[in-house]
Amino acid sequence: MNILTVTFNPAIDQTVTLDRLTVGAVHRAHQVRQNAGGKGVNVASCLADWSTSDSGTPVAAYGLLGSDNASSFDALFARKGIADRMIRIPGSTRVNLKLVDDAGTTDINLDGIAIDRGRAEMVAATLESAAGSGDLAVLAGSLPPGCPPDIYGTLTAALRAKGARILLDTSGLPLTCALESAALPDVVKPNREELADWLGRALPDTAALLDAAHELRRRGVALVVISAGEDGAIFVSGEGAITAKLTIGDIASTVGAGDAMVAGIAAALAEGASLERIARLSTAFAVAKLGMAGPNLPALANVRALVEDVAIQWLETSETKTSMAGEAE
C-alpha cells in the first residue's frame, strides 16, 4: 500500500519568535525561521521520518505548488525521500505567519494562489491514475480561492472507486461540503474548534466531544478523531471510544501538531492497528512533533518510547455499547 497526501493549498510557514505579542506595538523578534508546510506536506514529512522504521509505508505528496518559490519544498521532498507529485502552477505559494510568544502561537494564514476548476481537476486526475486498492489518501487543509469547495467529496468518491481509503482533515466550508457529500471519508480529524464551527455549538468537555463523534459515526464515518490541543484527543470507532493524552515539558512549536497526529493515524492504519494503537501512535507523533521546530519527528526510539507513555482512557467498548442498547430495549 501507499499513502498519498493531497495539499491543494500548501504554505511556507514563517515562524517569528518574540517575547510578548501586543496588538499595535513595535516588536523586536528573537528569531525567524521558514519551512515548507501546509497540511498534507506536513503529514508527508512526518510519515517520511517514520518510514525509516520497520513499519514505514511509502509516501507521495500530491497537490499544487507555486513555481516561483518551490525550492524549500523541492529540498524537503528530496531530503526525506517523499515522492513529489505536486503540480507546479504560476505564482508564489502563500507565506503563513506564525507569531510565537510566551503565551502561545498566533497564526496568520493567507488565501493562497487563486486557481480555476481545471487546475483542481488536474490534481484529481493525477491522483485517480495513481491510487490503487488498499492505498490511503490523506486530504488535508484549506482550499485556495477558486477551487470547488466540494472537491474533497468528489475526490473521496473517485478514490474510493479505486479501492483507496480516505482520511480527511479540513475546516470551514470544505469540511461542511465533505460531511454533506454522498461519499463520506473513512476517517476525519477535525480539532475541537473546527468541529464546533460545523456543529454550531461549543464542545467544552469529553461528553460533548463524544456526542459530536457519535453524530459523525451515525452519518457513516468509520473512525472519528477530535483533537483538543493540550487536552489530548478522542478516538471513536466501531471498537469503542478512547481519550488519549500525554503531557510534555518543552514545546518548540505547536504548528503542525494536528498534522503530525494525522500522520500517526495514517501510519497506524497502514499497520492495520487497533483503536488503542491508533490513539497511542498518533498522540505520540503529535507530542513528539511539539518538541521539534518544523514538521519533523525526532529519533524513532523517542517516538516509540512516547507510545508507551500515552495515557489512555476507555470511555466505551463495543461490548458496553451493545449491552447498553440491549438494556434500552
Ligand SMILES: Nc1ncnc2c1ncn2[C@@H]1O[C@H](COP(=O)(O)OP(=O)(O)O)[C@@H](O)[C@H]1O
Ligand atoms: N500543549 C499541548 N500539550 C500536549 N499535547 C498537545 C499540546 N498541543 C497539542 N497537543 C497534541 O497534539 C494533538 C493535535 O493538536 P491540536 O492543537 O488539537 O491540533 P490542530 O493543530 O489540528 O489544531 C492534540 O490532540 C494533542 O495530542
Ligand SMILES: O=P(O)(O)OC[C@H]1O[C@](O)(COP(=O)(O)O)[C@@H](O)[C@@H]1O
Ligand atoms: O490549510 P490551512 O487550513 O490554511 O492551514 C495551513 C496551515 O496549517 C499548518 O499545516 C499547520 O496545521 P496544524 O497546526 O493544524 O497541524 C501549517 O503548516 C499551515 O500554515
